Structures are given as C-alpha cells and as structure tokens.
Amino acid sequence: MMTSVENPKDSEKGKKILKFDKVVKATLAIECLCVYFITFEAKEESKNETTTxxxxVNYYGHRNSDGKRFHESFDV
Structure with missing residues (x-):
C-alpha cells in the first residue's frame, strides 16, 4: 500500500518521503447526499507505529429552489 523512497533533494542527508501506492476512497449515500472521504495510512517501520x-469530507446534494447546490464540508 505504501513504499518509502529517497527524496532527491535530501538524498545526501538520508531523508525519506512516503509514496502512496494506493488511495482508499469510499462513497456513502445518505438521504440523496453523497459523502466522499479519503483516508491515508502510513507506518513507520522503525517505531512500528501507525499514523492515519x-x-x-464534502456533502453535495440536489439543487435548492433558488438553483444553488447544497454543499457542506468539514475536516475529520
């Protein structure tokens, strides 16, 4: 799911960056609204800890009577 690669700019310092091979994307429908969220997981090999x-999260719904689309978003 994830690989660790050398950062070319910092290669002389031995620093590494994370390269995500796969992005987990899920869609959930709630009362005509679509909820999209993306979750990334990275694991530090030396400390054996997982960081998420x-x-x-964005909600998009049908257009209101005034022609505006319902939209709400928040950080999770």
Missing amino acids: YQAR
Missing part, C-alpha cells in the same frame, strides 16, 4: 491522515 484523513482529508476533508
């Missing part, structure tokens, strides 16, 4: 990064 989560992105913004």
Whole structure:
C-alpha cells in the first residue's frame, strides 16, 4: 500500500518521503447526499507505529429552489 523512497533533494542527508501506492476512497449515500472521504495510512517501520491522515469530507446534494447546490464540508 505504501513504499518509502529517497527524496532527491535530501538524498545526501538520508531523508525519506512516503509514496502512496494506493488511495482508499469510499462513497456513502445518505438521504440523496453523497459523502466522499479519503483516508491515508502510513507506518513507520522503525517505531512500528501507525499514523492515519484523513482529508476533508464534502456533502453535495440536489439543487435548492433558488438553483444553488447544497454543499457542506468539514475536516475529520
């Protein structure tokens, strides 16, 4: 799911960056609204700890009577 690669700019310092091979994307429908969220997981090999990064959640619904689309977003 994830690989560790050398950062070319910092290769002389031995620093590493994380390269995600796969992005987990899920869709959930709730009362005509679609919820999209993306979750990233990275694991530090030396400390054996898992860190989870989560992105913004966006709700998109049908257009209101005034023609505007319902939209709400928040960080999780």
